[in-house]
Amino acid sequence: MSGGQGQAAGGAGEGPVTGDGAPTGDVYEWFRRGERLLADGHPAAAEQLLARAAAAEPHSKSIREALARAQFDAGSYAAAMENFRAIAQADPSDDYAQFGWGIAAARLGDFETSVKHLALAVAMRPQAEHYRKALRHTRATLAARAGAFGPLLPGAPGYLPPQGASDRQGASDQQAATDQPAATDQPAATDQPAATDEQAATDQPAATDEQAATDQQAATDQPKDEDNQA
Structure with missing residues (x-):
């Protein structure tokens, strides 16, 4: 990220060290030296020094950010x-x-x-x-x-909808709404009782004719009974 190309020829280490191999100075000095190494194009050396600083101060945002930059430039x-x-x-x-x-x-x-x-x-x-x-x-x-x-699907990272796709979708939705059957096309509920009334009218005369035939037969039979009594 800083454009560093690794440790320069001739070597660039952590700087002066103590008897146990730790760099001299305090955490702030490690941080400052690490930043200088990173700016000078020595990310690997900077990473080593900044890693020590980050271990000593794990909650320091500045140290962690510098360490991340050094690691990136070093290829880690x-x-x-x-x-x-x-x-x-x-x-x-x-x-x-x-x-x-x-x-x-x-x-x-x-x-x-x-x-x-x-x-x-x-x-x-x-x-x-x-x-x-x-x-x-x-x-x-x-x-x-x-x-x-194949082409990216909608919702995939980097997907861009084709130009005019939203217009075509709107036209399709409008056409679908037009094709829906109107409520007035449904058969009227009042048409069905008309057939029942028509059937009732057809059946009623038949019952009347049958009753008339019965009454006529009764009238015919009645005088015969009176003649027999006479």
């Missing part, structure tokens, strides 16, 4: 990501920690995680061009890798 991407993640989890509003987490994840091939945290960093600090550049690069890499297995 997994260790760098762990330290950037620890800072971001302790303070989610730290845009640089989100950025470091994202680029370290990209170096490890975890582009989904990278896009997530780079996008957070850009949202927090949109004016940072190197944040935006890293996010564009990671999204392009993710899209290119996904393209080998």
Whole structure:
């Protein structure tokens, strides 16, 4: 992240050491010397010194951030990501920690995680061009890798909806609403009793004719009974 290319020829170690091999000075001196080593392009030596400082002061954000930068420049991407993640989890509003987490994840091939945290960093600090550049690069890499297995699906990191897709979806929804059958097309409930009334009207005359025949037979039979009595 600082552009360091490793330990320079001729060697650059932790500096003066005590009899037991520990660097001289206190934690603050280790931190300052580690930063100078990192700025001078010696990330491996800086990592050793800053790791000692971080072990002595595990809650120091400045020391942990410097250590993560040194680890990244030294190629220790997994260790760098762990330290950037620890800072971001302790303070989610730290845009640089989100950025470091994202680029370290990209170096490890975890582009989904990278896009997530780079996008957070850009949202927090949109004016940072190197944040935006890293996010564009990671999204392009993710899209290119996904393209080998077919187009990205909606919801996938890096997916962009095709232009005009929302308009086509709106037209489809409108057409579907038009095709729904109207409530007035349903058979009226009053049509069914009409058939019952018609059947009742048809059946009633038959019963009346039968009753008339019975009455006529009774009238015919009655005089015969009177003649017999006479």
